[in-house]
Amino acid sequence: MTDLLDSALRTRLQRAIAPSVPTPGASQRVLRRLRTTMESGTSAGWRPSRAFAVALVSTAVIALLGGAVGAVFALRHAQPSHPPLPAPAVAHTPAVTPTPAATPTPSSGPSPCDGASLSARTTFTIGAAGHDGFDVQLHNQGAVACTLTGYAALSGEQGSQPVTLNVQHEASGMVINPTGPGGTVPVRTIVLAPGGDAYFSVEYVTVNSDPRPCARLTHLLVTPPGAATQLVLNAMPSLGAVCAVGGGDPWMNETPVAAAPYLPYP
Amino acid sequence: MFEAELAEALPQAFHLAAGLLLDRQDAEDAVQEASLRAWRRRGNRRPGTDLRPWFLAIVANQCRESRRGSWARLLRMAEPPDAVAESSDRAAIVDLRSALRRLPHRIRLVVVLRFYMDLSFEQVASVSGCSVEAAKSRTRRGLRALESALTGTEASR
Numbered sequence: 122m123t124d125l126l127d128s129a130l131r132t133r134l135q136r137a138i139a140p141s142v143p144t145p146g147a148s149q150r151v152l153r154r155l156r157t158t159m160e161s162g163t164s165a166g167w168r169p170s171r172a173f174a175v176a177l178v179s180t181a182v183i184a185l186l187g188g189a190v191g192a193v194f195a196l197r198h199a200q201p202s203h204p205p206l207p208a209p210a211v212a213h214t215p216a217v218t219p220t221p222a223a224t225p226t227p228s229s230g231p232s233p234c235d236g237a238s239l240s241a242r243t244t245f246t247i248g249a250a251g252h253d254g255f256d257v258q259l260h261n262q263g264a265v266a267c268t269l270t271g272y273a274a275l276s277g278e279q280g281s282q283p284v285t286l287n288v289q290h291e292a293s294g295m296v297i298n299p300t301g302p303g304g305t306v307p308v309r310t311i312v313l314a315p316g317g318d319a320y321f322s323v324e325y326v327t328v329n330s331d332p333r334p335c336a337r338l339t340h341l342l343v344t345p346p347g348a349a350t351q352l353v354l355n356a357m358p359s360l361g362a363v364c365a366v367g368g369g370d371p372w373m374n375e376t377p378v379a380a381a382p383y384l385p386y387p
Numbered sequence: 388m389f390e391a392e393l394a395e396a397l398p399q400a401f402h403l404a405a406g407l408l409l410d411r412q413d414a415e416d417a418v419q420e421a422s423l424r425a426w427r428r429r430g431n432r433r434p435g436t437d438l439r440p441w442f443l444a445i446v447a448n449q450c451r452e453s454r455r456g457s458w459a460r461l462l463r464m465a466e467p468p469d470a471v472a473e474s475s476d477r478a479a480i481v482d483l484r485s486a487l488r489r490l491p492h493r494i495r496l497v498v499v500l501r502f503y504m505d506l507s508f509e510q511v512a513s514v515s516g517c518s519v520e521a522a523k524s525r526t527r528r529g530l531r532a533l534e535s536a537l538t539g540t541e542a543s544r
Contacts, residue, residue, distance in 0.1 A: 130533060134406070134503040141405040143415040146390045148397045150415070152390060155422050157389070 231266040231312055236350025238263030241343050243354060244320070244382060251328035254297045254374075256320050256384045257354065259345055261313035269319050269378045270310040274344040277336060277363065277371070284336045285369040286363070287294070297324040297376060297383060308377045322383040324374040326364045335364035336371040346378060389429055392438040393422060399439065399504065400446045407450040407492070407500030409484055414450075421449040427471060440513040443500075450494045484495035486533050497522055 132308040244256040261267060277284035310320045331334045366372040376383055390417075395419065404414035425438075425445050432441050487495055493515065499506075500511040514524040 130502050130530070131505075134499075135484050137480045137487070138402070138406045138409065138499070138503055141409050141411050143401045143405065143411055143418070147401060147415045147418070148394065151397060151419050151422050152394055154419060155390065155393070155426060158423055159426060244502055358530065 140333075154188060161205035165263050231268050232265035233347035234259075234261065234269050234313060234345055235263075236345050236348035236352060238265075238267065239348070239350075239352060241345075241352040241354055244384070251326055252324055253256055253327050254322055254384070256322050256382050257343060258382070259313070259319045259352075259378065260341075261315055261317050264315050266312055266314045268310050268312050268345055270375050271308050271346040272375055273321055273346055275323065275373060275375060276342045277338040278340040278342060279336055280339055284338060285364075285370045286373045287365065289372065289374045291374050293354075297322040297374060306376050306379070309379070311378055319378045319380060320382045321378045322376045324367055326372055327362045329362070329364045335362035336370075338363050388437075389426065393425065393442065396439045396442045397422075399441060402504055403443055403446050403499060404450050406487075406503045407447065407495060408453070408522065409488060413453065415525075417449045417453050418446055420453065421446040424449065440510060443514045444516060447496050482532070490529060490532055494525050494529045497525040498533065501526050 127184050148188075174257055238261060240260045240262050242258050244258050244380070257273070259269065259273075272290055277286055313319055323341075342363070343352045343354060344350070345352065363371040363373065399456050400418045400421065401414060404417045408417060421442070425442050428445070432438070446463065449454065487498070496515055497511050500506045500514055501508070506514070508519050508522050508526075511526070512519045515522055515525070517525070
């Protein structure tokens with residue numbers, strides 16, 4: 122019986138799965154994208170871990186502080202007749218390199234991202250115990266760097282009907298909990314270089330515990346922080362039912378925009 | 388070098404993803420993501436070992452993670468059924484696909500690896516990250532779970 126079952130199963134599996142096998146051209150598509158990633162090296166192929174990013178930032182801060190202290194020390198102890206001391210290490214940083222006509226410019230840094238220069242897509246999805254969540258990747262497709270600070274504004278659509286969401290900004294959700302219970306994720310200004318990415322996470326409840334039916338969103342509308350243009354996510358990885366929690370509008374939890382993906386957790 | 392090895396493993400990866408996700412586009416997406424993930428983690432691979440089981444394990448994990456919800460599936464159901472519709476025993480195939488979908492991921496994984504991809508239990512265990520005994524045990528559980536679907540359709544023919 123087992124052999125017969127095995128044989129029958131093998132035959133049926135072949136016929137059941139075969140229509141779902143990607144076409145031969147898929148290999149070329151996969152390899153083409155891989156090649157692009159390998160050539161770009163870092164942008165899509167290698168993402169620094171948070172620990173690495175923290176170490177990098179710490180090193181930069183220490184170098185800057187060290188350079189500044191060194192410069193102050195050098196200035197205080199320099200004799201007027203002596204030739205100028207070599208510039209400290211920070212002089213190699215373009216931001217502090219002395220320029221001949223150093224006219225102060227009020228704000229030369231990147232300005233907040235305009236939504237029109239961004240694109241959005243969902244990336245990693247996660248789910249457990251009736252909660253689903255996913256990362257949203259905001260990609261700077263413009264030619265200049267821009268900044269994002271804080272939370273994106275979210276709303277939904279069910280067909281052509283707008284759906285107001287009860288959006289909360291808590292870091293300690295059931296599936297999106299980068300800080301553990303009760304923690305908060307600090308809001309930081311993220312600078313997006315051209316081609317750069319930033320991320321935020323959303324979490325929602327898929328099991329109804331409310332008298333009202335859950336919303337079945339067809340689109341999630343994302344207004345990046347500080348932007349006026351809405352981005353439409355219409356290929357949600359697992360966005361089916363979005364239910365209310367304790368009454369009110371369908372509940373959604375959101376994290377602030379960050380430089381690195383929230384998911385998957387290491 | 389990595390690309391060439393990966394290119395050889397891609398056909399099996401597509402079959403595995405198709406068996407786990409039962410959707411052509413999802414399968415391609417999963418293998419695409421898995422390829423990028425494999426490249427990022429290429430340093431974790433034990434030197435001198437075959438890329439295939441290592442990569443198939445990454446594909447299996449990617450498939451587990453890239454669950455798509457009812458929203459996406461509803462759209463997909465509107466697509467005309469392809470080769471399945473042409474088969475004479477369409478109902479049996481549909482039943483088997485439903486039964487496969489109901490299997491827990493780790494059971495579905497061993498069933499697909501063993502009975503669809505014809506891998507040995509040692510290879511199944513390697514990709515699944517479990518012992519050979521565990522692979523056999525999971526296979527038995529998978530068979531039992533699918534048995535009713537198969538025997539049911541046998542009886543109706």
